[in-house]
Amino acid sequence: MSREPLLKFTERGIYCSAANVYLDPWKPVDKALITHGHADHSRWGNKRYITHLDNLPIIKHRLGEINASGVNYDESFNINGVTFSFHPAGHIPGSSQIRVEHKGEVWVFTGDYKTENDGISVPYEPIRCNTFITECTFGLPAFKWRDQKDVMHDINTWCSQNNKEGKTSVLFAYSLGKAQRLIKHLDTSQMKIYCHGAVFKMTEVLKELINFPEFTLITRETKKEELIGNIVIAPPSAHGSSWMRKLVPYATASASGWMTFRGARRRRAIDKGFVLSDHCDWDGLLSSIEATRCENVITTHGYQEIFARYLREEKGLNAISERTQYEGENLNEQEDLSTNTSNT
Template identity: 45%
Template sequence: MAQDLVVQRPEGLYCPAGDFFIDPWRPVLRAVITHAHSDHARVGNGHYLASAAGEHVLRARLGDIHLQTLAYGERIVHHGVTLSLHPAGHVLGSAQVRLEHGGAVWVASGDYKVAPDPTCAPFEPVRCDVFITESTFGLPIYRWCPDADLFAGINDWWARNVLAGRASVLACYSFGKAQRILSGIDASIGPVIVHGAVEPLNAAYRAAGVGLPDTQHVTEVKDKADLRRALVICPPSAVASPWIRRFGDAGTAFASGWMQVRGTRRRGGWDRGFVLSDHADWPGLLEAIAATGAQRVIVTHGSGPVLARFLGELGLRAELFETEYGGDAVEADTQEPPA
């Protein structure tokens, strides 16, 4: 029986034939990184391999690392394992990892979404024998609305707050979610202010050629009246900090896939909740899995048991990997917002 191309180890997902890890959660010698969210990309590894499209963001988050990059679709061979990276559609630079060895093809998805997003390359289905998939929103209740409807709602909420003379504070994850929101809003409604945690990622996106509207730090606003017309993009943690006080009586909203669940917005104390996620919803997960043609599917973080059971009922060989993904300690979309 052929050895599995990817197995579980205490350090993370390991490719024995190639002697490297994919998104390890403990320091290792060689790490292939699917994207720069901090539950997948951590400091301390000896050598990093990631997509060229994600270089700016990865360096912005991890600093001075020994980084090798690959263009999407470019192939390299390491210890006899052919490796290539393919767009995952999750955030800028996100990649699926394709491994080929001994006549078998495995793909590790990392995090992904199939919905269109102008700030990153779209998800690319990769045919394989075994597909390792995330399942962050792996329940049938999670179904995203079209972006046009979502951003119409955000713009309307912002415009109504402008008429009421108060700022619109929109909390979201600083990397990926913030830039996707910036790309979809109507910036003619008012000034756009971003938190200090967001702007370095904006700079990395702009350096990668992604167009974003002009943004300001709050300290750069000269006319204080602009604070009452502004859309303020910040991490959720900032809403509970003294930083938020300078905006006075502001409307608050949270943008997350968790807003799909009735009661989550109320428990968090938000005025509005916008259902926006950089992960695939239930139909997106099933669509992506089917497109791979894989007969064996290994499910990682999220609602893994539910998705695995459903895939088994479809006749696929479905299994689970226990991972430490979804544990971003800052403000990841993979964590429910605090009550």
């Protein structure tokens, strides 16, 4: 008789029955281990949350009054005989992989992750395991990222050109993770950074962890003349809203892995697209899996079925796909702060 899997996919989320805990559940549960602060992985309604220490202020900001505790990276803790630990995922600040060990078997759940060091997150570390649960948001060979420094050079060049033309540079990016990555690496020698409220509040939370250049909140009192020629960071949901009127004249850009596809920029009605993602590209996914030396792979959100088939047929791995309610860096890019209207 085969043994029950250490982790299984249920209607509430990824469940460890031996410990009676869930990993990034999408429905309310008694005890949840949380990989990071994005809304599809850390949802409101759980009775207790356990996460990395750096993610605590993030989820408390987004979810309000919750019963939550934090642990350090590589710090093991035991629940009903099952050993858990959090390890750097490199996705966004405070993000983790979760290692689960029981009766000599080791599983690793990545949540979301990337292998490139972005300068604001603790860099990804591969963890040896038997079974590896991996996202594959960009699990196609077409997705291959350029070095961040080269992409940021292009972004800074674009902003500088807009400055010379008397236009405000409006960069659309997730308010948690991507926005701070941009703020950290933008050239502020000749331009100032202004922020939409959602971006400003989240960046204020992360100031305790990251040394940012100066950034300013756009308020009703902010004069249009102050913004001209400078840089504005806003969530994708701000695009096309009345909030944008104060920014005229402006040029718009999106920073996303989906900018790999030419049609993505046209569909979003933006002027420029920069390929910058908080997820692994094709090569990053493959190198991560190889580094774990795992025998089994479970692919989740993204091109999971295509990617699992490739791993079986080309890499000889025992790979299957599982459906989840994680969204990854989806094409709609809905503002992920919508789960907590008090913070928007």
